[in-house]
Amino acid sequence: MKRLVFILLFLVGLLVHSQTPQKISYQALVRDADQNLVINKPVGLQISILQNTIDGAVVYSESHTPVTNNGGLVTIQIGAGLSKNQDFNTITWVEGPYFIETQIDPTGGTEYSIVGVSELLSVPYALHSKSAETLVGFDGDYAKKAEVVAFTLSRIVTNSDIGNTIACTTTAELTLPENFDMPIGDVINLEAHNGAILTVKAAAGVELNYQEGGTAIFASNQKQVRFGLLRKSAANAYIISGQ
Template identity: 55%
Template sequence: MNKKIQNLKVGLIFTLTLLLNTTIFAQSPEKLSYQAVVRNAENNLVANTQVGMQISILQGSESGAVVYSEVLTPTTNANGLVSVAIGEAADLSSIDWSNGTYFIKTETDPNGGTDYSIVGTSQLLSVPYALHAKSADGFTPGTTPGEMKYWNGSEWAVVTPGNEGDVLTFVNNTPTWVGEGSGEVIPTVTNPTTGKIWMDKNLGAEQVATSSFDEASYGDLYQWGRGTDGHEKRTSASTTSLSDTDTPGHGDFIINGNSPFDWRVPQNHNLWDGAAGINNPCPAGFRLPTENEWNLEMMTWSSMNVAGAFDSVLKLPAAGQRRFSDGDFYGVGVSGSYWASTLSNEAGGIYSRFMNFRYSAYVISAHRATANSVRCIKHY
């Protein structure tokens, strides 16, 4: 088999979860703090093992010019986590951060060498401000009282005003006011490690979980991509009549045991695409988490199982799921299944991803006619 093709296949099997903190060290040269979790082909953590990594900063696109690169050999901890400081090879302040967008490319060899089989690229969604400031020393953008400006990549732009009580956050790398002060206040919890803000209970739940088996905390079960139309209730009736529109017009659970195993045929892949998704069931300012956000959350658990899910900041209960093929319930009080907005690349992309925990915890693909729990995350 061609080695390039072989590495591509291996890269699809291995999982590399990235957590990038734009932390700038006081000493010179300045560095970026970087963390990653490495898993093997069986989805097991590569723990207490030296791995080989090449980290590059690309300019303009995922295939852009390399403006910085270094090779590292960090050792994972008991949770498969590696922590490194990008900037050992040269001074990062030499990069003109104001000149377009930048991407982090990571290449990893779980065996500690340079036969990199795991490749991932992600955009730097926020500029390393302490470094960027070096290129803007002595410059103060003109403002009027009460006005804020930010660098949008080409010029200083004014932050759009919000309402009293709103919270300033980033949406698509733009400072944006979220309407905390002008609408219903949604109870939330914040993971101090990831910094992510979540609703404090499952969508449709009566209360925050008091145990893994607290029925009042289970909440509703949604088919992937459907809005809140009544189908999510555990008492909803079922039907085999498929929908060819984004809103079926009824509250029945739709059974489909045949490909593409979706309640909507033909499929629509954009129904839960962010806070502006067509059928986003979350409250204003919230959305479904991505696969990567679930992976980062699991990294902070005390154990990768039912107990760890409940002991986590999110207090996730074992709410079970509803099967796509017959509408029956499965795993209630035994396991938890929580949707992600991320699409699967398996079988032509007809499935979607979800986080599951029982004896272990992982992200896997499921038929979209399956009904899983929804835990909403703050949109940034």
């Protein structure tokens, strides 16, 4: 009888490079039925994009054979796997909602079992915006449109956050990594909603509000939103307002 495997899934962020194909960086923490981490082993992983409902039509599917690291973590890029004669770039994200179904074979094969289905929120709509990266204003000029990035799981800052709004609706932490490739002067908008607490931390070697490894906290009240702004002021240095 095949063992069940449980995995914790989270989207890391949209890769917003101009080259095609566009991809979504995706991570999974793999545990066995006894809640033990599956460490340094290849696992079979199949990702499917479902349309409209959790049991809707499969509009895209691909497979991967990643190897877990010392912490039981695997990292893949959705859109870069072995697909079934499908093109990730042709998904019409505006015709959602879309759901991501994850299946896994802990032995590294293709005897997959479904272990999770969750709705894709801000990431596919960021992808949709990339297909029409600029909007026309009344004066005929073009201006980029910022995205609202749903934030419910602690993670590091990614390129897809730059210029957008992090909307924290569940208490979580956002970490600024060392040598993050964010242009000096660029900003990220921060929001904590309806009682959620957003904590922004600087990793070792990173300065936040003039303190190495600094921390900023946005604590919202029920039915209120706490706003802030994160700006890169120098290499490995950031300034936060509004906390």
